[in-house]
Amino acid sequence: MLTHITIRNFKGFDEVSFELGDRVVLIGPNNSGKTSSLQALALWDIGLKRWIEKRGAGVSPKKRPGVAVNRRDLITIPVPSANLLWRNLRVRESVKGKGTQNIRIEIIVEGVSAGKAWICGLEFDYANEESFYCRLLHSNGNSERELLTIPEQASDVRVAYLPPMSGLTAMETRLDSGAINVRLGEGRTAEVLRNLCYQIAEGKDGLQRWHLLATQIKDFFGVELQEPRYIAERGEITLAYKHHGVQLDISSSGRGLQQILLLLAHMMVNPKSVLLMDEPDAHLEILRQRQIYQLLTDTAKENGNQIIAASHSEVILNEAADRDMVIAFVGKPHRIDDRGSQVYKSLKEIGYEQYYQAEETGWVLYLEGSTDLAILRSLAKILDHPVREHLERPFVHYVLNQPRKAQEHFYGIREAKPDLVGIAIFDRLEVSLPGDPNLIQSMWKQRELENYLCSKDVVLEWIKATAESNSDGPLFAREWVKIMTDIITELESALETLNKPSPWGKDIKVTDDFLDPLFEKFFNKLELPNLMRKTDYHVLAKFVAPENLDPEIPEVLNAIQQVAEQAAPRQTNE
Numbered sequence: 001m002l003t004h005i006t007i008r009n010f011k012g013f014d015e016v017s018f019e020l021g022d023r024v025v026l027i028g029p030n031n032s033g034k035t036s037s038l039q040a041l042a043l044w045d046i047g048l049k050r051w052i053e054k055r056g057a058g059v060s061p062k063k064r065p066g067v068a069v070n071r072r073d074l075i076t077i078p079v080p081s082a083n084l085l086w087r088n089l090r091v092r093e094s095v096k097g098k099g100t101q102n103i104r105i106e107i108i109v110e111g112v113s114a115g116k117a118w119i120c121g122l123e124f125d126y127a128n129e130e131s132f133y134c135r136l137l138h139s140n141g142n143s144e145r146e147l148l149t150i151p152e153q154a155s156d157v158r159v160a161y162l163p164p165m166s167g168l169t170a171m172e173t174r175l176d177s178g179a180i181n182v183r184l185g186e187g188r189t190a191e192v193l194r195n196l197c198y199q200i201a202e203g204k205d206g207l208q209r210w211h212l213l214a215t216q217i218k219d220f221f222g223v224e225l226q227e228p229r230y231i232a233e234r235g236e237i238t239l240a241y242k243h244h245g246v247q248l249d250i251s252s253s254g255r256g257l258q259q260i261l262l263l264l265a266h267m268m269v270n271p272k273s274v275l276l277m278d279e280p281d282a283h284l285e286i287l288r289q290r291q292i293y294q295l296l297t298d299t300a301k302e303n304g305n306q307i308i309a310a311s312h313s314e315v316i317l318n319e320a321a322d323r324d325m326v327i328a329f330v331g332k333p334h335r336i337d338d339r340g341s342q343v344y345k346s347l348k349e350i351g352y353e354q355y356y357q358a359e360e361t362g363w364v365l366y367l368e369g370s371t372d373l374a375i376l377r378s379l380a381k382i383l384d385h386p387v388r389e390h391l392e393r394p395f396v397h398y399v400l401n402q403p404r405k406a407q408e409h410f411y412g413i414r415e416a417k418p419d420l421v422g423i424a425i426f427d428r429l430e431v432s433l434p435g436d437p438n439l440i441q442s443m444w445k446q447r448e449l450e451n452y453l454c455s456k457d458v459v460l461e462w463i464k465a466t467a468e469s470n471s472d473g474p475l476f477a478r479e480w481v482k483i484m485t486d487i488i489t490e491l492e493s494a495l496e497t498l499n500k501p502s503p504w505g506k507d508i509k510v511t512d513d514f515l516d517p518l519f520e521k522f523f524n525k526l527e528l529p530n531l532m533r534k535t536d537y538h539v540l541a542k543f544v545a546p547e548n549l550d551p552e553i554p555e556v557l558n559a560i561q562q563v564a565e566q567a568a569p570r571q572t573n574e
Contacts, residue, residue, distance in 0.1 A: 001306050002041075002157070002274055003117075003529050004110040009087045009103055010043070011036040018333045021325040023297055026310040027317050028329030034310035037333070038161065038276040041308065042076040043085070044107040045159035047122045047134035052155055066125060066133030075185035076161040076276075081129045091126035102126060106137055113153030115470045117528055120154040158273035162266045163187045164282035165259040168251045172237050174198070174230060189262060194237040194250065196265040198228040203269075213264055216295070217241075220288075221257050255283040260292055264299065272304035281313040287360055287393045289315040294377075294392070297324070318398065323371045323535045357395035358413045358420050362567030365396045365560065366406040366424035366439075371538045372449050376560075378541030379452075379553055387557045390564035401427050403434055403441060410439045423563040425556060440563060445552055446506035452550050453540040454503065454510045456488060459518070461543040466531070480526075487521050511537060 006017040012033055026034040047069060054067040071082045083089050085105060095101050108121035121137030136150065166187055172194040175183070180192045180199075201210045214225040224242040231238060239250040250258070263280055280296065281289045293316050300307050311317070320326050326336045358364060367373055373396055380388040399405040406424040414420050423440040426433070427448040433441045446452060463484045467477035491514060492503060501508035508514060511534050519532040 001113070002109055002111045002308075005037070005041065005044075006106070006108040006121075007037065007040045008106040010040050010085060010105045010107065011087060013040075013087060016333050018327050019325060019335055020306075020308065022306055023300065023320065023324040024308045025316055025320040025324060025326050026308070026329060026333075027312070027326060028333075030312075032329035033333065034329050035278055037329075038278060038308065038310060039077045040107055041109070041274070041276060042159060042161050043074070043105075043124070044109055044120075044122055045157070046073055046076075047107075047124065048120065048150070048154065048157070051122070051134055051136070052150060056150075066135045068127070068131050069124070069134050071130050075182045078186050082132050083126060083129065085124070085132075086126060108137060109154070111153065111157065112470075112528060112531070113156065115467075115476065115526070115528070116153060118151035118153045120151055158270065159276060160266065160270040160273045161185060161276045162263070162278065162280075163189060164279040165193075165255060165262050166190045167255075168193060168258055170251055171234075173235055174237050193258060193262055193265070194228055194239045196262070196269055197225075197239055198230065198237045200265060200268050201227050209268055213261075213268060216264055217257070217261060220260060220291070220295075221253075223253070223257070225261075256285070256288060259283045260288075260295075263292070263296065267296075267299050267303055267305055270305070274306045274308065275300070277307060277309040279311055280309050281311055281316050286315050286357055287395075289313050290319055291393050293319045319370050321370065323374050323538055325535075358417045361393075361395040362417075362420065363395065363564050364410065364413070364420060364422040365394050365563075366399050366410070366422065367396060368401045368427060368449075369398045370396075371535060372425070374538035375449055375453065375541050376557070378538065379544075379549065380557055382541070382544065382546050383549070383554060383557070385554065385557045385561070387561040387564065390561065394564075399424070401429070403429075406441070407434065407436060407439060414438070421563055421566050423560055425560075440559065442556065442559065444556075446550075447509050448511065450515070450537050450540075451506060451508070451510045452553060453537070453544055454515065455544075455548070456504070457545075457548075458540050458543045459488070460484060462532075462540055465543070483525055484518075484522055487518060487525070491518055491521075 001022060002020045004017070004019055006015070007013050008015045012031075013036065016033070016037075026037060028034055047067075050067050050069050050073070071079065074085075077085070079085060083091050086103060091103055092100050093103055102125050105124040106121065107124075108119065110117070110119045112118070123135050123137045125133040125135070127133055162184060167190040169190050172191060175192065175195050177199075180195050183189070183191050197210075197213075200206065200213060203209070210227060217223065217225050222243075226240040226242065226247070228237055228239045230236075240247050241250060241253060242248075250261075259280075259282055263277070267275060281292065284292055296307060296309075299305070309316075317326060321336060327333050328336050365373075367376075373391070373394070377388070377391050379385075380391055397406070397409055399409065403424065403426060406422075410420070410422050410424075421438070424442070426441070426443040428443050428446065433443060444451075460481055463480050464477045467480040470476075488503075495501070495503060495508075495514070500513065503510065503514040515537060516534060520530055523530045523532070
């Protein structure tokens with residue numbers, strides 16, 4: 001997993017540096033640098049691969065010879081001249097007393113692989129309009145310092161870039177992987193969708209993987225994808241689907257179906273890779289955007305992908321803000337850690353999608369944040385509760401555990417849709433909830449929703465799963481479990497000494513007072529970046545045994561189910 005990137009002198013960037021994680025959403029206005037950041041990662045990947053091909057993964061010689069990269073190698077960053085990669089097109093500068101010196105693009109990427117942290121920096125020197133040179137970057141950019149090496153873990157990183165769907169050609173010639181990547185880099189997604197699907201069907205475990213993809217499309221759109229066919233006489237690939245018993249060519253489908261099919265097919269063709277996605281929500285209506293983000297994150301986990309996506313969607317922002325990583329390209333790119341930040345508020349006030357979603361669903365769910373929604377989804381799945389369907393595409397509004405905000409929002413929308421129904425679920429408050437004849441309100445009996453997930457068994461099961469996914473075997477997992485068990489014992493004793501509630505009880509604010517210090521100490525002990533922050537705690541839900549769930553959980557799910565079934569969604573002619 002890539003954990004950090006620093007970019008210097010690339011396109012519009014002087015110098016920017018920001019964190020990365022399993023799932024990263026880049027937000028901000030047009031021309032703010034979101035796509036340039038994706039392209040910088042793609043350039044780093046191209047330089048890395050060229051260096052390894054020519055020099056191997058060892059230490060750079062002291063003379064630091066570069067490897068040539070041709071402009072035509074930049075299949076994901078198509079430019080007519082190499083100098084267009086440099087900030088303000090400036091490839092050289094005059095330095096007093098030193099004459100003219102080259103301006104170098106520098107891209108430094110950090111990551112964690114197989115339980116080890118690594119760093120790999122590259123610099124790029126302009127040669128001419130058609131080419132430039134790539135070298136390993138010194139440890140801090142100073143030529144007198146020790147040179148970096150190519151870490152073995154970095155050499156295994158695979159990066160795949162995907163622009164938004166650009167339409168679909170009537171016919172599609174069969175292409176090899178290199179030609180597909182060139183067209184994707186040029187934004188010509190219209191020419192490769194059938195080829196990606198054909199690669200899935202004809203590849204390893206093709207029938208099984210194709211069936212999975214077809215099932216996902218059927219669940220989304222109610223259509224049946226047919227297997228892609230290669231017509232040797234014409235050198236073309238065909239792809240059809242059935243809708244209400246009528247077989248149609250994929251070019252007859254809506255742009256939303258094509259976009260989702262492109263995303264899923266691209267992920268399946270590129271397992272265990274870093275996926276750079278430019279506006280994956282393109283062509284999707286608001287409720288589909290929330291649904292596709294959930295599907296993308298689930299599919300990424302199954303395929304071992306890291307997602308770094310650029311988006312303008314407020315829905316994607318809302319989903320990512322509490323449980324994943326959001327980088328705001330407003331001023332210097334920076335991580336949004338607080339849903340109350342001014343940047344977040346400004347972005348949230350744009351648009352009128354709240355009323356649109358009310359018209360679509362007829363009901364609204366109020367929660368503290370999207371982490372709560374992720375937990376409720378997981379709990380409904382564990383219990384196989386019928387509310388699962390309603391939680392897949394809900395109209396949800398996050399109110400930071402403030403009942404008054406929920407009421408103000410609810411009655412504001414009811415001005416436009418008087419038959420709107422809703423339910424608000426809060427963490428335990430020190431005051432009684434205000435009476436309301438229309439908005440159902442309740443609070444958890446335990447301090448916060450995460451309390452229902454927190455047990456020693458759950459934490460240790462997560463540790464085992466995480467260790468095994470980042471190592472070569474059970475010995476690594478046993479070591480992690482021992483370290484975590486010792487830290488748990490230490491924190492239990494500290495809380496008791498401070499006369500604070502037990503970490504396994506209902507009265508502790510478990511995220512702040514226990515889980516935060518627990519994971520901080522654990523990853524410090526391993527000398528790794530913290531891979532389990534507050535926004536990630538919802539993943540613990542999948543490790544809770546159904547028989548150990550508090551009876552209050554199904555009661556709340558039942559209440560949500562009842563409200564959803566009372567709703568009067570917008571009537572359509574479909």
